[in-house]
Amino acid sequence: MINSLLILVVADWLTGWGAAWINGELRSRKGYYGIARKVTIFLLVTITHFIDMALGNLQHFQNAVICFYIANELFKYPGER
Numbered sequence: 001m002i003n004s005l006l007i008l009v010v011a012d013w014l015t016g017w018g019a020a021w022i023n024g025e026l027r028s029r030k031g032y033y034g035i036a037r038k039v040t041i042f043l044l045v046t047i048t049h050f051i052d053m054a055l056g057n058l059q060h061f062q063n064a065v066i067c068f069y070i071a072n073e074l075f076k077y078p079g080e081r
Contacts (some may be wrong), residue, residue, distance in 0.1 A: 001063060004043070004044065005045070008074065009041065009042075009069075009073065012038075016034060044069075045062060049062045
């Protein structure tokens, strides 16, 4: 599941960068904000992984967070087109 999330995050970043480039709206501050949001996603996945390890290697919290962000990335695309 983490691979799917990674693919969707990279695709989102690339499509956002491409759209900004086409529209002539490339801004460093917006780009850094977007990258910071993506890094935060993976930090939350890492934190929930350690929580699951502390609770006995169940992976319930980690999978829930990954599923949430996969759904978030998937539902974002129809609104951006």
